[in-house]
Amino acid sequence: xxKYLKLLRVExxxxxxxxxxxxxxxxxxxxxxxxxxxxxxxxxxxxxxSFIYVINDYSDIASDRKHPEKKNRPLASGAxxxxxxxxxxGLMAVLIAGIIYVLSEVYGLPVKRFAIVIGIYIVMNLAYTxxxxxxxxxxxxxxxxxxxxxxLAGGFMADIPISQWAILLTFLLxxxxxxxxxxxELINAQISGRTRKALDGYNxxxxxxxxxxxxxxxxxxxxxxxxxxxxxxxxGGRVFYTFIFVxxxxxxxxxxxxxxxxxxxxxxxxxxxxxxxxxVIIWIITFLLLIYDQKFLS
Numbered sequence: 379x380x381k382y383l384k385l386l387r388v389e390x391x392x393x394x395x396x397x398x399x400x401x402x403x404x405x406x407x408x409x410x411x412x413x414x415x416x417x418x419x420x421x422x423x424x425x426x427x428s429f430i431y432v433i434n435d436y437s438d439i440a441s442d443r444k445h446p447e448k449k450n451r452p453l454a455s456g457a458x459x460x461x462x463x464x465x466x467x468g469l470m471a472v473l474i475a476g477i478i479y480v481l482s483e484v485y486g487l488p489v490k491r492f493a494i495v496i497g498i499y500i501v502m503n504l505a506y507t508x509x510x511x512x513x514x515x516x517x518x519x520x521x522x523x524x525x526x527x528x529x530l531a532g533g534f535m536a537d538i539p540i541s542q543w544a545i546l547l548t549f550l551l552x553x554x555x556x557x558x559x560x561x562x563e564l565i566n567a568q569i570s571g572r573t574r575k576a577l578d579g580y581n582x583x584x585x586x587x588x589x590x591x592x593x594x595x596x597x598x599x600x601x602x603x604x605x606x607x608x609x610x611x612x613x614g615g616r617v618f619y620t621f622i623f624v625x626x627x628x629x630x631x632x633x634x635x636x637x638x639x640x641x642x643x644x645x646x647x648x649x650x651x652x653x654x655x656x657x658v659i660i661w662i663i664t665f666l667l668l669i670y671d672q673k674f675l676s
Contacts, residue, residue: 385435385452385463386428392648394423396525396548397532402662404538405612405669412536415485419492419535422477423528426496429470430503436463437507491534499527514579518556525552543603550596554589554628555644558635561585565639589635593628600624613668623661630654 397419398407406412435442435453442454452458474496482489506520529548533540560580567577603609604618630653634640640647647654 381452381457382466385432385458385466387431388428389649390427390431391420391424393525394420394427394528396528397423397535399529399544399548400533400538400540401536402665403541403544403609404536406536406538407666407669412538415481415535416532418477418481419532422474422492422496423499423531425470425474426500429467429474430500430507432463432467432470433504434507436460436467488534488537492531495527495531495534499524499531502527512575514576517576518553518560521556522549522552525549541603541606541609543599543606547596547599547603550592550599554592554596554631557585557588557592558631559644561589561635562639562643586636589632593632597621597625597628613665617665617668620661620664623657623664627654627657627661630657 398416401407401409401412401416432453435451438448439453439460442448442451445454448454453460453463478489478493478496482493502520502523506517510520511517526545526549529540529545532538560577561582564577564580564582564585601618601621604621609617630651631647634647634651
């Protein structure tokens with residue numbers, strides 16, 4: 379079972395929690411119907427992501443076998459056969475299409491919009507897998523756009539409007555993580571001498587400047603999000619002060635990136651860095667308290 383979970387890269391599903399953001403920021407996290415739809419959105423997006431991961435590993439079997447780490451991937455190592463991978467791809471495609479079809483019959487237009495987002499995500503990532511991952515700048519922008527699509531998917535599924543500032547913040551946050559990963563790969567390439575085509579369009583100085591610009595814009599976008607009239611009405615004026623958690627989390631990430639060179643994998647940061655984990659948890663609890671407080675006062 380472990381080899382199949384590794385093939386599907388289940389540990390990467392944490393990225394798909396972004397589909398819950400529209401529900402969370404709308405103050406409807408306790409609504410059972412909308413929460414159910416968001417869970418379905420998370421499930422379908424996770425299946426779509428795993429679908430892309432399997433295709434990527436299948437297409438890279440030959441090159442992965444020559445890589446010191448990637449050679450241990452299930453397909454490259456032979457732990458999972460090509461036929462099994464094809465079966466899993468077919469199964470995931472059927473599940474994705476089946477779930478969307480059933481829900482669209484019940485909920486109508488919102489699910490159909492969600493289906494369009496899923497389709498765009500799959501097509502975009504197929505292009506990324508077979509070509510665009512080798513094109514510098516385009517590669518990180520596609521990764522960032524993937525996170526925006528996650529937020530849009532959650533918003534469409536639950537039929538919740540999404541702020542333009544929230545979309546911009548999501549894109550910039552994902553761009554920071556993607557560029558941080560590229561910077562980590564550059565550092566490792568300098569040590570090991572191994573590189574890949576996409577890194578030809580980057581260097582450490584460019585990555586540092588891009589990180590600085592992206593983080594600055596992300597903080598501004600978050601501040602603009604918190605002072606929007608609808609956000610102020612929903613959470614109260616105190617929501618503005620949550621920027622403290624955002625600034626600290628970004629500074630901690632920069633420290634891990636620029637000082638310790640530990641950000642080749644953003645997912646590992648989420649799983650391992652206690653400071654970032656604690657800050658995110660406190661930020662979430664603060665928003666929940668603001669939601670509860672506003673509903674209690676109303």
